[in-house]
Amino acid sequence: MVVVGLTGGIGSGKTTILKCFQSIGVPVYIADAEAKALMNRSKVIRRKLIDLFGSDAYKDGTLNRPYLASQIFNDRSVLSKMNAIVHPKVAAHFKRWLKKQNADYVIKEAAIIFENNLENQYNYIITVVADEALRIQRVIKRDNSSEEKVKSIIKNQLSDAEKIKKSDFVILNNDLEDAKKQVFKIHKEILKKIKV
Structure with missing residues (x-):
């Protein structure tokens, strides 16, 4: 493909x-949208993000994006750590999605x-x-x-x-x-x- x-x-x-x-x-596959969905849906990602950012990473059960953005803004090294958690999952999700496409x-x-x-x-x-x-x-x-x-x-x-x-x-x-x-x-x- x-x-x-x-x-x-x-x-x-x-x-x-x-x-x-x-x-x-x-x-069409929108990587950012899938990443956001997986950050809310995946228990593994959730656990790892809480380990990285603390309990404020999620608010009322969903990703606390303003909090994460502020943490990343203050410390760029955290961004690469977060990407290391999220990107492999998105890549795996994309591979599964790709197999279902007929175009x-x-x-x-x-x-x-x-x-x-x-x-x-x-x-x-x-x-x-x-x-x-x-x-x-x-x-x-x-x-x-x-x-x-x-x-x-x-x-x-x-x-x-x-x-x-x-x-x-x-x-x-x-x-x-x-x-x-x-x-x-x-x-x-x-x-x-x-x-x-």
């Missing part, structure tokens, strides 16, 4: 692009493909980009966040220029109708490459 990675910085519109691919019948290719969305040097897990990689001002505007609206906070997140992420260099395809997502056309074009190109 051909696995296409889809990545992009915060506010680039990855979810919108994924919906475009889904609408033409491409199975020419699937898309796995992961925000930090390049940051974690995971390029070798994908046959092709699509990076979604958008103008920075538009990305900031989208995240402020979506997360009720401040401009400063969004800018600091963007600054901490790998630049679009770096991602583009390492990608097989790039979608400029400033305009939805234009982005949809790019999705169809890339879909056809991927199918052509697969069928060769």
Whole structure:
């Protein structure tokens, strides 16, 4: 099965692009969403996160995301420890999901493909980009966040220029109708490459 990675910085519109691919019948796996679900569902992950962060890691039986975010923000080494707990479970879940798919290719969305040097897990990689001002505007609206906070997140992420260099395809997502056309074009190109 051909696995296409889809990545992009915060506010680039990855979810919108994924919906475009889904609408033409491409199975989509969203790694972040699955990680969050597993962090709530898996007893093993729950136990390990409580060992790592303390009893405040969960509140009223569900993951206490603001608390975890504050812990990670104050100590970056904790992030890699948390990822070491969660990522293997997500990878195993993805393998099981992949076996159930019946399509020419699937898309796995992961925000930090390049940051974690995971390029070798994908046959092709699509990076979604958008103008920075538009990305900031989208995240402020979506997360009720401040401009400063969004800018600091963007600054901490790998630049679009770096991602583009390492990608097989790039979608400029400033305009939805234009982005949809790019999705169809890339879909056809991927199918052509697969069928060769």
